[in-house]
Amino acid sequence: MPKQNDVLKLDELPDVLTAQEIACFLRVDVRRVYDNLKLKPNAGGIPHVKMGKQMRIYRSDFISWMDKQRGGAA
Numbered sequence: 001m002p003k004q005n006d007v008l009k010l011d012e013l014p015d016v017l018t019a020q021e022i023a024c025f026l027r028v029d030v031r032r033v034y035d036n037l038k039l040k041p042n043a044g045g046i047p048h049v050k051m052g053k054q055m056r057i058y059r060s061d062f063i064s065w066m067d068k069q070r071g072g073a074a
Contacts, residue, residue, distance in 0.1 A: 010063075017057040022046070044069075 039045025
């Protein structure tokens with residue numbers, strides 16, 4: 001699992017992501033990622049699936065979410 005200061009590149013991301021991996025990629029605190037995971041996707045939140053108490057994000061959904069955040073087409 002990457003640490004907070006690790007830097008990941010888009011092609012290094014696994015197919016299914018954790019909040020920590022997204023935080024490392026975006027270079028933000030993991031709490032910021034969890035804040036976005038709490039939002040519904042139609043309200044700008046990151047689409048995810050819950051597995052018990054854990055949340056996982058498909059890389060394709062994450063990339064689409066990033067495109068929408070910068071105003072691009074998904």
